[in-house]
Amino acid sequence: MNAIEVENLYHRFADGTVGIDGITLMIRKGDLVVLAGPNGSGKTTLLRHLNGLLLPDRGRVVVAGIPVSNNVAMARQKVGMVFQDADSQIVGETVHDDAAFGPENLCLGKVEINQRVQSALKKVGLLGLSNQRPHLLSGGEKRRLAIAGILTMEPEIVVFDEPFSSLDYPGVRQVLGEILALHHSGRTIILATHDLEKVIAHADRLIIMNRGKVVRDGLPADIVKDVEQFGVRAPCAIRTGGEFQSWMS
Amino acid sequence: MDELTAFGFYPAGSLLHRLDARFKLVFLVSISIAGLRAEWLALVTLTVFAGIVLLVSRRSLFSILIEIRYFIVFLLLICFVRSISTQGTCLIKTMFFSITQEGIRDGILISWRLLLVVLFGMAFIATTRPSDIRAGVAWFLKPLPFIPHKKVATMIGLVVRFVPVIFNQARETANAQKARGIENRKNPVYRLVRLGLPLVRRTFENADKLALAMEARCYSENRSDPDLSSGVHDWFAAVVVFFLCVFTIVL
Numbered sequence: 001m002n003a004i005e006v007e008n009l010y011h012r013f014a015d016g017t018v019g020i021d022g023i024t025l026m027i028r029k030g031d032l033v034v035l036a037g038p039n040g041s042g043k044t045t046l047l048r049h050l051n052g053l054l055l056p057d058r059g060r061v062v063v064a065g066i067p068v069s070n071n072v073a074m075a076r077q078k079v080g081m082v083f084q085d086a087d088s089q090i091v092g093e094t095v096h097d098d099a100a101f102g103p104e105n106l107c108l109g110k111v112e113i114n115q116r117v118q119s120a121l122k123k124v125g126l127l128g129l130s131n132q133r134p135h136l137l138s139g140g141e142k143r144r145l146a147i148a149g150i151l152t153m154e155p156e157i158v159v160f161d162e163p164f165s166s167l168d169y170p171g172v173r174q175v176l177g178e179i180l181a182l183h184h185s186g187r188t189i190i191l192a193t194h195d196l197e198k199v200i201a202h203a204d205r206l207i208i209m210n211r212g213k214v215v216r217d218g219l220p221a222d223i224v225k226d227v228e229q230f231g232v233r234a235p236c237a238i239r240t241g242g243e244f245q246s247w248m249s
Numbered sequence: 250m251d252e253l254t255a256f257g258f259y260p261a262g263s264l265l266h267r268l269d270a271r272f273k274l275v276f277l278v279s280i281s282i283a284g285l286r287a288e289w290l291a292l293v294t295l296t297v298f299a300g301i302v303l304l305v306s307r308r309s310l311f312s313i314l315i316e317i318r319y320f321i322v323f324l325l326l327i328c329f330v331r332s333i334s335t336q337g338t339c340l341i342k343t344m345f346f347s348i349t350q351e352g353i354r355d356g357i358l359i360s361w362r363l364l365l366v367v368l369f370g371m372a373f374i375a376t377t378r379p380s381d382i383r384a385g386v387a388w389f390l391k392p393l394p395f396i397p398h399k400k401v402a403t404m405i406g407l408v409v410r411f412v413p414v415i416f417n418q419a420r421e422t423a424n425a426q427k428a429r430g431i432e433n434r435k436n437p438v439y440r441l442v443r444l445g446l447p448l449v450r451r452t453f454e455n456a457d458k459l460a461l462a463m464e465a466r467c468y469s470e471n472r473s474d475p476d477l478s479s480g481v482h483d484w485f486a487a488v489v490v491f492f493l494c495v496f497t498i499v500l
Contacts, residue, residue, distance in 0.1 A: 053461055073467060081465045088458035091410065091466075093258040093378055104380075105467040113473060131260050149466065 003029040003157050003188040004050060004079075008059035011045055011212075019045035021212035022059070027190065027205075029156075032183045034199055034220070035192040037209035038231030043192035044084070046209070047159050050190070051079040064156065077106065080150030084162040086142035087135075095121065095137070095145055096130040102153040113152075120151035124178055140171030147178050157188040164198050172198055176247055197235045200224065201244035208232065220244070257413035258378055265306045265376040268486055269479040270385035276490045277373045281366045283494035291500040292361050298493060299368045306376045313371060316416075320367060324360035331356030379409045384474040399470040414459065415452050422448050 004027040011020040020042050027033055035043050048054040049061050052072035061068045061075075068075040083089045092098025099120055103113040121127040124144040129137070134145055143163060150158060160179065164172045180202055183189045191199060200206070200220050208216035208223065210230045216223045221244075227234050237245050260266075265273075284295055303310050314321070337351030377385075383406030390398035422444060423431075434440055 051465060053465055076465060076467050083458075083462055083465075085458065088455065089462040091459065091463055091468075094260045097378065097380070101463075101468075102466040104473040105469060107471060107473050110473070110476065133260060153466065 001029045002026045003031075003064070004190075005062040006046075006049070006059070007062070009046070009049060009056050009061060010058035011049065011054060012057050018212050019054075020049070020056075023212075023214050024059075025207065025214060025217065027188060029188055030183075030186055031204045032179075032189040032202055033191070033205045033207060034196065034203040035190060035207050035209060036194060036196055036227060036232045037192075038194055041209040041231075042212040043194075043209055044161055045212075047081065047161055047190065047192055050157070050159055051076045051081050053081075077153055078155055079157045079159055080153055080155035081159045082143070082146045082150055082161065082163060084165055086139070086146045089146045089149065090134040090142065092134065094130065095126055095132050095134055098134050098145060099148045099152050102149055106153065116152040116154070117148075120148040123151060123181070124148045125174075138171065139167050140174045143167065143171070143175045144178055147175075147182075151182075155187070157190065158182055160189070160191040160193075162193055163191060164193065164195060173247060176202075180248065194232055196224070196227065196232060198247050200235050201246040202248075257374065259306070259308065259375045261307050261376075263305050263307055263376065264482065264486075265302065265372065267482065268376075269477055269483045270377050270381035271388055271477055272479060272483045272487060273373055273377055274382070274385050274389070276486070277369055279490060279494050280369055280497075283497040284362050284365050287362060287365075287497050288358070288500060291497040292358070292365070294493070294500070295365050295497060296361075299365055299372070302372045303368065306372050308372070308375055313368070317367060317371075321364070324364060327363070328353070328356035328360050331359060374409060374412075378475070379406050380475050381477065382406060382409055384477055387474070388477060403470045411456060411459070414455055415448075418452050418455060419444070419448050422451065 006023055006025050006027075009020050009023045010018075012018050023042075023046065035046070037043050045054060049056060049068070050063065052068045052075045055069055063075045063078050066074060090098050091101050096117055099117045100113050103116050108116070118127065121130060124147055126141065126144055126148060129141070134142065137145060147158075158179075163175050163179065167175060176198060179189060179191065179199070183202070191203075193199060196206075203220045206216070206218065206220040206223055207214055208227055208230050215230055216226055224234060224238055235244060237243055280295070284292075287295060300310060303313065332348045332352035332355075333346040335349050335352030335355055337349035339347045340350050340353070341348040374382075383402045386405050387398045387402035390396050390401055426440075426443060431440060431443060434443075
């Protein structure tokens, strides 16, 4: 069963630049899909169509059987998005407030909101920092808070836009651990990155984008050798003739 | 880690943090209005009260003064303009202007009053969650006809949320320019233009990112509001503020 269906998607920006150029793809429920490509290849633009932050000029995006354009609110609830810049995603004045922001927007009751917040903060290991100011958190903690903020909305699909950018090694491991935990809980994960090294070992599928188009799509082992011709560095293990290695091991 | 600005909510469990946002809004408006009529003794009293409020809210007065140093420069400018534009006993006379005793007096009074309004406002923002401010404003506007209370309250809540973003941005931009030797340029207009233009552009960019993030999490004016509830301590504080305002006006 498909979690997301993208049909002949086309998006042009106000300045005339083509962001997405006729993409069609289906994403199966429960998959961990890595979307790779150089800067400006259209990864973020594609992700923003999945929850209606951008609407297509042509084509359509269908989430859980319903076109996003017909019900943007539903799409935003079903598709949680963790942005590249965690700072820009923090809207609450405390860790607890920030995690509660989403469920408050869904007009849930106080008890339900508190339960969801406690549960989400516990999952990402931030329960002890509930009253901390988010700006005082480390980079990895901010990213985990962004994940908690999405978890409180209980999405079926979680989209990550460059989740490892500007994180140190422990930060990458923490965030990768959260992503894998979400995947193991049955959620569909779509992760955009130009750095395959950190996540490729866990991917079910690899999609390479270039100039707004999908140029490769398949099993990571099958297409990873082609990535360098599209401006994406192949993982070290592949360059040295080895196999994918997990950053969690 | 980011540095923080003085303009934002500081989570703590102080008495001021526990007060109902609606009471605090009334207190802020009442003290600000009463302060507009305050003379010397009343201003001293209000200043002492502001110091106590900031102490109770667990904010350092020194760090706040550092944060508002540009505002203090603005107040000094008001003092100066007032001192040369008010008729009265001449203290200093130059070829272009003369400074009067009455002008200096008026300038100090006006600046002091404005400074107090800002200090009380900062104490209010530091001790009240933006969501509580929004809910408080909506509560006051609800009985008024033809006013979309939720929309207005949402706008006020967003302004409160964006102020720290702007100040953070200003600090980052200023630091980046210092790193490239802006301090060697002594012309204040040049420095202001160099700071102002990128600051406005980057503030809009950041505001855009924040708006996208809020939109992605289903933000709208219809959302679960925090429960506002008043207690004995709110009414006790109301009595204190009432007598302070009366005292300020009478003196």
